[in-house]
Amino acid sequence: MFLNNFMDAVLFDMDGVIVDTMDLHFEAGAKMLSKKGLKITKEELRKHDSRRFNDVYKDFFDSKNDAEIEAMLDEKYRWLKSRTKGIVPIPGFFEFFFKVKGKYPLAIVSSSRKHFVEHILKEIGEQDSFDIIVGGDQVSKGKPDPEGYLKAASLLGVQPEKCLVIEDSINGIISAKKSGAKCVAVTTTYEKNFLLDADLIVNSLTNLTIEKADGLFDA
Structure with missing residues (x-):
């Protein structure tokens, strides 16, 4: 059962958000x-x-x-x-992931090809944890175009404006914001001053709570 909160789904980028690749x-x-x-x-x-x-x-x-x-x-x-055999998630990812797993529909929207996303998920033991995977080979236009995030929202059956996106890159943030989603940026790949278009910037997903995420939609 999914919680009836402000956000209806959580969409993750993979490279730089889930794993340091x-x-x-x-x-x-x-x-x-x-x-x-x-x-x-x-x-x-x-x-x-x-x-x-x-x-x-x-x-x-x-x-x-x-x-x-x-x-x-x-x-x-x-x-x-x-x-990437034996790779482990970026510190902080699991802390937030386990807060939303089973409570919200989850998707990955990555520039990487779908088979590589599936490889990474298998390596970290979460191959069955995401409802939708949209790889870079499944869209006609990659980031910064919003197609990937719009497709994920559509497949999940939610409005993009009710999606929380977790990103680490400039083009990823642009893609998320163009889709209408709220975006949290984590400073794993770029320094904070490059990520100012995000709705919230965190140094680690350890610092992100559901309450903080929901607060982004209460505007």
Whole structure:
């Protein structure tokens, strides 16, 4: 039974919110681009924030060869899966997660592909805990477009304006806010001054309570 509070659902980003994998994504992206002759550091890739790798790839190359992009993505995710075996959640995630698990519909909206999200959830022992997963390969437009969050809300049967989104990235916050949701940003990937468009900023999800979350909707 779900609580009849101000928020009707909780939508989580994954990379940088549930697990500390953002730098691994940047490193993997740099490796893949290097194989195509483009020398770029993971620090430079960080400027592209949480956008899907296939969108970033198209920024650097004129190639429209989808098969080539898919091959690079397959290699990227094989590498990521090998590097994330035994991964544990970011400190603080479980503290908030267990407050909402079983009380609200839950979803993950990630720029990562769905199979990688499922891999991570299996590694942390929560593969059956989310009602909906929307991966970057399940939307036509990735973050900062709101499509992913709008799709998750629709699949959950709730209004996006009644959703709480947990994010860590600039593009993720933009995506959440464009969907109409309330957004809490956690400073795992970026410093607070980069996340000011969020409705609430916390250093750790340990500091987030249901009461604080509900208070965002009482405006």
